[in-house]
Amino acid sequence: MRAVRVSFVTAAATAAALTAVTGCTEKSAADGDGVIQVTAADSTCETSTTSVPAGQVTLKIANKGSRATEVEILFPDDRIVSEKENIGPGTKYTLTAEVKAGAYEIACRPGMKGLGVRQKLTVTGGGKAAARDPKLDKAVAAYREYAQEQADATIPAVETFAKAVDAGDLEAARNAYAPSRVGWERTEPIAESFGDIDPKTDTRADGLEKGQKWTGWHALEKALWQDKKIGAEQKTLAAQLVTDLKDWQRRVGRAEITPTSMANGAKELLDEVATGKVTGEEDRYSHTDLSDFRANVEGAQKAYELLKPVAAKNDAALTTELDKQFAALDALLDTHRSTDDAAQNGYTAYDKVTKEQRKELSDAVNALAEPLSKLAAAVVK
Template identity: 70%
Template sequence: MRPARSTVVTAAAVVAALTAVSGCADKSAKAADALHVTSTDSECRLSAAEVPAGKVTLEVENKGSKVTEVYVLFPDDRIVTERENIGPGTKATITAEIKPGEYEIACKPGMKGDGIRSKLKATGTGTTEKRSPEADAAVAEYRKYVQQQADETLPKAQAFADAVKAGDVEAAKKAYAVSRIGWERTEPVAESFGDIDPKVDVREDGLEAGHGPAKDWTGWHRLEKALWQDGKIGDAEKKLADQLMADLTDWQKKVGQAEITPTSMANGAKELLDEVASGKVTGEEERYSHTDLVDFKANVEGAQKAYELLKPVAAKNDPALATELDKQFAAMGALLDKYRADKNSYEFESYDKVAEPQRKELSDAVSALGEPLSKLAAAVVK
């Protein structure tokens, strides 16, 4: 999980961001043109303030000194699509299907905070091109998949919460990582709802200035710290276990309302690999429990599920890309299998026992998979 973003942006920040854009953005972009997004340490400049609704391609260039993220957001901060880990001096392409309406583009230098916001309007009635039966089937099956993952998470999370409420540290430790698998497989969908992800999955370093004091920290990682670092469960942790279940139940009820398209599935698969690169490979995600490889595997499984459902479309439009993705997913699976007891087990080696050369090998495998996966969205809308 990335550091949490506050849902409140100061008026001054908004005015500054929009003023920066208004002086350098054309009024509109043609349907065939990409929207160019230039991110610096102080600006998020768009090449146009309006785009035709439908298939939209964002060509992002980071001219700043910090790693950045770029989000397309609904007015209520729900995520349409995103791309993380865009390094200084590098470019990225994001393809999305956007309905008519008002949106914001957020550039986040340093991958923190609310980001620098720019208004974007999608005009017209959207694309008139009908999706293929294969694409419609992929969306329908993926919707079933994310709902199933949420449904299956609740009893596993309840077992974890019950152990916490009983004050049983060892039982809670045993139930912790397993309770997170369904969430990690489908996290981009959960993040699209805005406030649920910060409530259940924020890390301690995500408690940014203005987000709230440490006493307001909730979710899995707050309990992880209590179990592994503090080694004890108090009344506060027992209340947090109930809060976790309430928030996860909210997620489970909202999953069916998620905006899902072939491009959001493809972008979500890439986001899951970005999650691995920014938290799991580094050991930052599960810094107390060292159960990072469980999350790692779940992220990869979620990305692979989205790809496999989209493969009939991708293989038709870009057979070479499908071949490469098959190869890289197989290689990643084989590499992760080295760190668990058997292929049917979710008992992985503690990540603090994984030496730097092996971490480098895992990181290289993530990069090798992430590069072709970044092209999947474009392939499914050719």
């Protein structure tokens, strides 16, 4: 679950947000073709250029603010081309993306909330990125099919969950909760690329914007486990969750997918694990975090496996390391399998995972995340 962001904004709202920005400087040239220096702070977002050629774009990001930030490349309608979340204060990150000619925005989102501070970006060229290895086109097509399959499989699972809620069956609803999330968690970067869906379906209580109504899985999770009740409000929320996820299902085929967005998305899934699942914050009432954990890893591994033929040709040492670290994390997760509690979707309840075991999981995620951060650059060498 990403930090919540306001849904699709109108042109007027975007213009107002841009006009209100202060302290944002823009230079006339990038450091090199396709390279943009991005300096994020608590109230500013400085970019070294407003124009780059179509093709590979590299954001060299430095967070000089006091809070974690998120940096995104956005289409005019707020769909995400590529992003990096949780860039800590005083840290740097390099984000590689592929963009076609057109108008975009670069957004820095201090605290990872709201519309963020934005800079316009024009991508020049013949309307499309440079030709790429046909194996990468095949990988993109296969990943698009995978994302659609996961969305299609989610709908009957979430309908089972919603029917249990509607029937007032607390135990059945608890047992259906974690399975209903698997397809979403495997392909969450695709879902998040549509900025209005994730806030409605997967926002935690601490991610709510001021005045935002809490809807989706986690509002229901709290009712089922902490409040231990199902009332009219929960039945309405469950029905709305089905409606919102069917909207996501219809849109998946229109998502912007590139080899670099696949690679960056795989890294984002590992970041989701590190910042939500390992900490126990994601499913804090149900403690079904390990089910989500596994789904995130499976989604990251799918993207990697599809990109591996090209990445291995360009950087064999990297893919060898990634194979090793994925295998290690998979094996570690297997040690936490359990059939004692149907609500846990085959895993140990996370509140029963010891501090030492959580540290072991965290170390394994970090060991995989570091080489995975290099995958995007490897596929476009």
